[in-house]
Amino acid sequence: MEKTYKVSELAEMVNGVVKGNADLEITGVNSLKLAGPTEASFLSNIKYRSQMDAGKAGVVLVVSDWKFEPKEGQTLILCQNPDKAFTKICNVFAPAPIQYAPGIHPSAVVHPGAKIGEGVSIGPTAVVEEGAVIGKGSVIGACAYVGHFVTIGENCLIYPNVSIMRYCRIGSRVIIHAGATIGADGFGYNTTFTGLVKVPQNGIVQIDNDVEIGANSTIDRARFGKTWIKKGVKIDNLVHVAHNVIVGECSALIGQCGIAGSAEIGRGVIVAAQSGVNGHITLGDGSKVAGASAVQRSVPPGAMVFGTPAESEEDFIERHMLPRKVRKLAARLEKLEALLAAGKEGSAE
16 A cells, blocks of 8 residues: 655654645655655765756755755755665655465475474475474575575575575574575685595584675585674675685675685675675774775775775875876976976077
C-alpha cells in the first residue's frame, strides 16, 4: 500500500524546520534528478544545487544554515544533517520486509544429520549437508549450499545461490548476499619442474556477529587456522578476501577491492573501491585506503594513503604537483634567459 506523509510530519521525524508548503503530501523518495512533485530528496553538498534547482522534487532536505530562498513551488526541510535525516525518511517509505515462512521447502535437500533450529526457513532446492548446524530464526535462500559441518548462528539471512563450504563458522545476525562464496580454497601452489602443485587449504573461514557480505564476494578458507572477519565488518559486492586474512571489527571493504593472503586489516579501516592490499602487511586501526590504490607496505594507525604504489596524502600531493612546479620553473628560467640575452645584446651595442 502507498504510504503518504505531510511535509510537516517528515520534518518532525528529523527535527527539521519547514520552508514552504508544510501540508504538501509526500508519497516516496528519490534522487534530486528523478524526484517528482510528491517525492522527497536531499542535498548535502552545495555543488549539486543546480540539480535541485532543475529538479521537480516536492520537498528537499537541506542543511539547517541554508541561506537561499526556495524557488517558486519548492518546499525545503532545514535539518542538521540532510544525509542522515534522509535515511530516516527512506526507512519510513521502505516496503515491509519479506517474511520467510519457517520450514523446509519440499525440494530442499537436508541431511538427516544436520541440526535445524526453531523457526528456520530453508528455500527451494537449497542443500544442507551432514553435520551442519543452523541457528533459530535463520533463513537459507533458494539454491543456497550449506556445506559439511558448517555452523550458522541465529537470525542470519543467507540469500539465494550463496555457498558456504565445509567447516566454516558463521555468527549471528549475519547477512550474506546472493552469489557470495565463503570458504573456497585459498590460492596456494608450489612451483615445481613439472608445474604448479596445489598446497592443501586445511583451515576455515570464521565470520563473527553482525557482518554483512555483498553479492558475488569471495572469502577464501585459510591454509591453516582461519580467515577471520570480525564483528560488524561490512563487505561490498565483488570483493575478494584471500586466505588467512584478518579483518578487524567495524571495517569496510568497498566494491572490487582485493586483500591478498595473510594481510591484517585493523579495526575501523576503510579500503575503498578497486584498491589492492598486498599480502603479509598490516593496515593500522582507523586507516583509510583511497580508491584504486595499491598498498604495498604496512600503513600506520589513522593514516590515509593514495595512489600506486600507495603513499601518504602529503607525498601523493607533492608528487602530483611536481610536474606542474617543474613547468612553472622552466617558464621562469626561459624568461630569465631571455632577459639575460637581451641585456648582453644591449651592452654589446
